Structures are given as C-alpha cells and as structure tokens.
Amino acid sequence: MSQTNQSLNAEQLRSQLEGIAQLHGIRQWDLGAACSTDTSVQVDRGEPKQLKGAQRSSITIRVWNSEGLVGTTSTSDLSQSGLERALSGARDAAAFGNAEETPAFSPLATAPLTALDQPLHQPQGILKLLEQLKAAEHDLLGRHLAISTVPYNGLAERSSERIYLNSDGACRQQQLTTASIYLYARAEESGRKPRSSGAVRLAYGASDLDIAGCIDEAAERTISHLDYAPVETGRYTCVLSPEAFLDLIGAFSNLFNARSVLDGVSLSQKDSIGQSLAVPFLSIDDNGLHPGNIGASNFDGEGTPTRKLSLLEGGVLKNFLHSEATARAFGVAPTGHAGLGAKVSVGPDWFEIGPTPGTSGGQSGLDRFKADQPIIWIDSLSALHAGVKASQGSFSLPFDGWLIKGGEARSIDAATVAGDIRQVLNAIVGFEGEAKVTPDGLCPMVWVEGLSVTGEA
Structure with missing residues (x-):
C-alpha cells in the first residue's frame, strides 16, 4: 500500500x-x-x-x-x-x-x-x-x-x-x-x-x-522449575496465577459473547442476563480503556466508542458483548466490541477480574504458603487451542506450576488440570494478593477448590 x-x-x-x-x-x-x-x-x-x-x-x-x-x-x-x-x-x-x-x-x-x-x-x-x-x-x-x-x-x-x-x-x-x-x-x-x-x-x-x-x-x-517431582493424581485446591485465570476466562469468553449466543455456540442463552453464573463475590468487567492496556483503542471496528462494561457482578451475568447487529437483536446499545466484515465478529478487549465491591471477597487472608493442605499453584496453562471445548464448557490442559506442601514449593514434573468452567466459577474460594496487570487484563491470584489434576504416570 x-x-x-x-x-x-x-x-x-x-x-x-x-x-x-x-x-x-x-x-x-x-x-x-x-x-x-x-x-x-x-x-x-x-x-x-x-x-x-x-x-x-x-x-x-x-x-x-x-x-x-x-x-x-x-x-x-x-x-x-x-x-x-x-x-x-x-x-x-x-x-x-x-x-x-x-x-x-x-x-x-x-x-x-x-x-x-x-x-x-x-x-x-x-x-x-x-x-x-x-x-x-x-x-x-x-x-x-x-x-x-x-x-x-x-x-x-x-x-x-x-x-x-x-x-x-x-x-x-x-x-x-x-x-x-x-x-x-x-x-x-x-x-x-x-x-x-x-x-x-x-x-x-x-x-x-x-x-x-x-x-x-x-x-x-526457569530456575524454580529445575527441582521437579511428579504429583499424585487427585482433586486439589488450586491457586491460579493472574495469567492462567485470565487465559481460562478468555478461552470461555463465549459466555459473554452475544454473537456466540445468537449463533448457538455459547454457554449462555439469550435470556441468561440476570442469572447467577459464579460465586456471589466475583466480578468480571471488560475495560479496554484501562491504563494498563497497552495498545488500547477507544473505538471498535464499527466506530462505537470503547467503554467499561460489567459482565459479571456479584456472580450475576449483567451484560453481553455486542456489535451493532447483535445489539439490535437484543434491543440494547452496541458495547464497542465489534470487528468489521459482512458478518461482524464480536470479542472482548481486556478483562478486569476481582472481588465485587461491598462483598466479603470470599475467604480473607489467603496465603498459599501457609495453607494446612497441599496446594497446587498453576503458573501457566498450555494448549488452550486443543484442550478447550468452548461450546461445552469443559477443559483439560497441561500446566506449569508447583505443589506447595508445608510451606515449601516444588515444581511439578508434568500434569494436566481438567474441569468445567461453570463449576470453576462456582468453586472459587477467594483471592490472594493485589491484582496484577498483565497483557490480557487485571487479576489477582484466584483460589479454586476441587479441581481434577492428573499427574504423569
């Protein structure tokens, strides 16, 4: 050009x-x-x-x-x-x-x-x-x-x-x-x-x-993964890093995508607004205008202004992400999440995840190194393109992380974590530490109980 x-x-x-x-x-x-x-x-x-x-x-x-x-x-x-x-x-x-x-x-x-x-x-x-x-x-x-x-x-x-x-x-x-x-x-x-x-x-x-x-x-x-050992297969309370939890939410963003709802490939339905999807202290916003979002745009592919949009508040589904066409079908205003084409795409910008203001935020004072039970700390998830069935809600993903026992962390040799995103959202125990800015959003450490972990045989 x-x-x-x-x-x-x-x-x-x-x-x-x-x-x-x-x-x-x-x-x-x-x-x-x-x-x-x-x-x-x-x-x-x-x-x-x-x-x-x-x-x-x-x-x-x-x-x-x-x-x-x-x-x-x-x-x-x-x-x-x-x-x-x-x-x-x-x-x-x-x-x-x-x-x-x-x-x-x-x-x-x-x-x-x-x-x-x-x-x-x-x-x-x-x-x-x-x-x-x-x-x-x-x-x-x-x-x-x-x-x-x-x-x-x-x-x-x-x-x-x-x-x-x-x-x-x-x-x-x-x-x-x-x-x-x-x-x-x-x-x-x-x-x-x-x-x-x-x-x-x-x-x-x-x-x-x-x-x-x-x-x-x-x-x-890299150095922290040198001393590794296998982990026993079982159900564990897992602590997901901000990056890992944001990856998981991004993989199942069809929950909030009006285009996916209309196309019949979302976990949500047209009448899902107002329904409870998660624990009552979880909030998820899409906020492409956040100062931490390097590369933010203040308008989408259709020229609609970008704005902060509440997706989950107190665990309740508040809004879908919309283009002009999907907003018209739902009788609401476009939200600024459209691409451009004959059939316009819809996608999230940048997630903000954390406790709902005015709630307890789940268990307080969580510290993975002071837990009285073995904790699996999931640092990063892999193979999201292959291990996620977005329209079904299930996932089985290899991960890098550590088993924390008695306050000591040891790298896990090789393992996968599996579950259903709807169960994950309802099994959150609480949050640890301050929210961290990452390329994909803002999120603290997230504690989830009862996740299935399969160790290497």
Whole structure:
C-alpha cells in the first residue's frame, strides 16, 4: 500500500470516498482500515537469528444497495483508482448479500470518544533493538549454569494507525506506537529433563520497556522449575496465577459473547442476563480503556466508542458483548466490541477480574504458603487451542506450576488440570494478593477448590 509508511489523512480519505460513491450512485458505505509498520529482532547465543521489518495493511469496505443488502471487499490500495475498484466491487457484491445478515451503521459511530493517554515514540531502529536483545539474552544466560539457551526471544516495535469512516459522517482515527519483549529460557541439568519458562513486557516505546524485569522474571521462573517431582493424581485446591485465570476466562469468553449466543455456540442463552453464573463475590468487567492496556483503542471496528462494561457482578451475568447487529437483536446499545466484515465478529478487549465491591471477597487472608493442605499453584496453562471445548464448557490442559506442601514449593514434573468452567466459577474460594496487570487484563491470584489434576504416570 503506497501510503502505509505515511500518516493517513482520514478527512481526505472520506472526501475521496464520498466523491467516488456519488459518481457511482452509492448512497451508503463504510470503511475500516488498520495499517502498521513493524520491526522485530531475534537472537541465538549472541548472534542475530532474524531481523525483520514489515508494512501491513488491512482495509475493508462495505456498501449497501437499495434493498439493504451488504457487499464487502478488501483492498490494500488507497489510491483513487484502488478505492474506486473497491467501492464498485462491494456494490456489485451486495447483489449477492445475505438477507439474514444485514449489518447497519452503529448508532454510536459519531458519539464522543474517551481520550487515551498514549504517548507516541519514535522508533529506535533495528540495530538498536538487536544490541538490546543481545545484551538481555547474555544477562539471562548468565543467571544460572543450567540455562543453556534462550530459544524463544524477541524485541519488537510497532507504529500503527486505525481508521473508521462512513457515509453518515463518522470519522474515527487513532495512531499508536507499541513495543514488546519476550524471553523464554531453557535450562537443563545432567540426567534431568529440560525445563523452560519465560516472561513478556509491553510498553508504548522500546525505551520504556522493563527489560531488566523481564530478565529477572524469566530467570526466576526457569530456575524454580529445575527441582521437579511428579504429583499424585487427585482433586486439589488450586491457586491460579493472574495469567492462567485470565487465559481460562478468555478461552470461555463465549459466555459473554452475544454473537456466540445468537449463533448457538455459547454457554449462555439469550435470556441468561440476570442469572447467577459464579460465586456471589466475583466480578468480571471488560475495560479496554484501562491504563494498563497497552495498545488500547477507544473505538471498535464499527466506530462505537470503547467503554467499561460489567459482565459479571456479584456472580450475576449483567451484560453481553455486542456489535451493532447483535445489539439490535437484543434491543440494547452496541458495547464497542465489534470487528468489521459482512458478518461482524464480536470479542472482548481486556478483562478486569476481582472481588465485587461491598462483598466479603470470599475467604480473607489467603496465603498459599501457609495453607494446612497441599496446594497446587498453576503458573501457566498450555494448549488452550486443543484442550478447550468452548461450546461445552469443559477443559483439560497441561500446566506449569508447583505443589506447595508445608510451606515449601516444588515444581511439578508434568500434569494436566481438567474441569468445567461453570463449576470453576462456582468453586472459587477467594483471592490472594493485589491484582496484577498483565497483557490480557487485571487479576489477582484466584483460589479454586476441587479441581481434577492428573499427574504423569
């Protein structure tokens, strides 16, 4: 795309589209565009493994015909001729539109947006990223004799831009810079299985990344798994890390997804609002505007403003995530969780999980190291793509973690945890510690009793 490496002018683009639409007799149209410039590096024992730069664009144009049917095209060409071809193609495709799926403009596409504090950073450049990552890898390799390699690592920076325009006057635009680093170390001792763990950090610019904290966390986690032992199969009270519990909720987000409800692939029904789904002290909000959400957007694919939305309050289902079409079907307002397409997708932004204000929050003073029973501390879950049956509610997932007994933690050799998400939500004992900001949301340690754990035979 010829303009990817420049700042897009939304007003100029809208003026172009209006002129082309008028010329071709198109009365209703919209456009969603996302463009980015990415730079990333990887290293292998001090040597460059991969240096990569890329410009990406994703542009979707929809056109409504006189019968209200919608045609959709995708393009990467924002020139006058490219836009003309895309609009004409979408107009022609509308004749074959699905009369059962007729999205409309969001009624909130021109509503005021919440301002976000997202400082823009100049890119440091690929050579600077390479030197920083080589130094980070060298530091991590020196933390323990058993750490022989850091097989998965990366340092990246991105400059991106999003636009939403429609023929009713909506004009949304956002520019954003982000950076990330991940370090995943591998440690091995003679006669023992290799053990791995890692850490990730996000920021608005590479200069703001907590690289030292990422190294410390990756080293601490990896070293803590060196002394491992098998665990007996049975039912345990488990303490899930914020990352693990957020992964589990994300895997079953169809509970809150109105698109999934209408498609019949959700654990919830259309009349589930107001029903109790969890213990009476659990709250889950979707809050894409939280300051901890690096990469937040203040509007969705349809131009609807992003806002904080209560999903569970006191264990009771309060709201679904909506696009314009699903909101219309439910008789409510769009919530700002839509993608863009002929059939619009719906998805969560960033979860906030914790005790409901004004409740006991479950058992107080929980400390996994002071428990009078064996506790399994689940640090991270794996194979969520394969081990989760989202439409059934069941899961069986390998995990990394520790068995805590008598105040001492010992890494678990290999094990899986299994259960049903509805049972999990009703078996929460309480929360431990302060809520932690992660890339996927805000959450404290979560205690769940009676989870089935299968150890390695």
